[in-house]
Amino acid sequence: MADIMVDGLSDNGRIDTRPPWRVDIIRWTGTLLPNRTSNSMRQITLDTETTGLGTAKGHRVIEIGARELLDRRLTERSFHYYLQPDREIDAGAQAVHGITMEFLQDKPRFADIAADFVAFIQGAEVLIHNAPFDCGFLDHEFGLLGPEWKRMEDYCAVTDTLALARARHPAQKNNLDALCQRYDIDNGQRDLHGALLDAELLARVYLAMTGGQTSLALEAAPREGEDAAASAMTEIRRPLRVIRASPEELAEHAGRLAAIDEASGGKCVWKQLEASGALP
Known part of the structure; x- marks a missing residue:
């Protein structure tokens, strides 16, 4: 003993x-x-x-x-x-x-x-x-x-x-x-x-x-007396916020592209994509 x-x-x-x-x-x-x-x-x-x-x-x-x-x-x-x-x-x-x-x-x-x-x-x-x-x-x-x-x-x-x-x-x-x-x-x-x-x-x-994860379990079991559904993380989805350019910003952007296209001898890639309909 x-x-x-x-x-x-x-x-x-x-x-x-x-x-x-x-x-x-x-x-x-x-x-x-x-x-x-x-x-x-x-x-x-x-x-x-x-x-x-x-x-x-x-x-x-x-x-x-x-x-x-x-x-x-x-x-x-x-x-x-x-x-x-x-x-x-x-x-x-x-x-x-x-x-x-x-x-x-x-x-x-x-x-x-x-x-x-x-x-x-x-x-x-x-x-x-x-x-x-x-x-x-x-x-x-x-x-x-x-x-x-x-x-x-x-x-x-x-x-x-x-x-x-x-x-x-x-x-x-x-x-x-x-x-x-x-x-x-x-x-x-x-x-x-x-x-x-x-x-x-x-x-x-x-x-x-030798520390780190000691269990291969990916989810912990609920504690005693705790509802499994209550212990689960609630997925929260919020509306996706879309920020669009103002008319003034669009006009400034178009002017810059025109200047680049002129300086490059008509080789501005963005203008070419616009002309081909590849851009939305």
């Missing part, structure tokens, strides 16, 4: 006895999504922070942040952990996210949260900005746990929002900051990279970037 954990209490009022790092944020910890219908579209925006740039050098994931979208609306469900990597953080990476080894000393390891993570993303479409990077690290973390663990693509569908942004905005900067500016999304709190904040910003960018 799924529980929503908030401040150490489960939704049934029981005291949560799990380690304190497991209840630092509202989190879905079950295998079934509460209040979800079979027709709902569930998407997860996800970001990670790492000790460095490549798993080949033994770098690890130190933060996972994810936000849930249900039918293109942000919900209150989030997934967020800081992780103990059992190795040092590169200075370049630390300059980006500001996470220190001292801060991570009492945090869980990926093995401790892997089951909860899989339960959260299972069956959803996971949206990641530069997905090959994050999926490469997460696949590496799963691989370290043993052969019974699978790859990200085996648990969920993955969409690379960076590739989507590049397709929509070719030859432009498409990092998260640039997209926030392009779509007028406030990212003033983003002094340093943080997985949960970046996941929320990505959700807002994705919704803006």
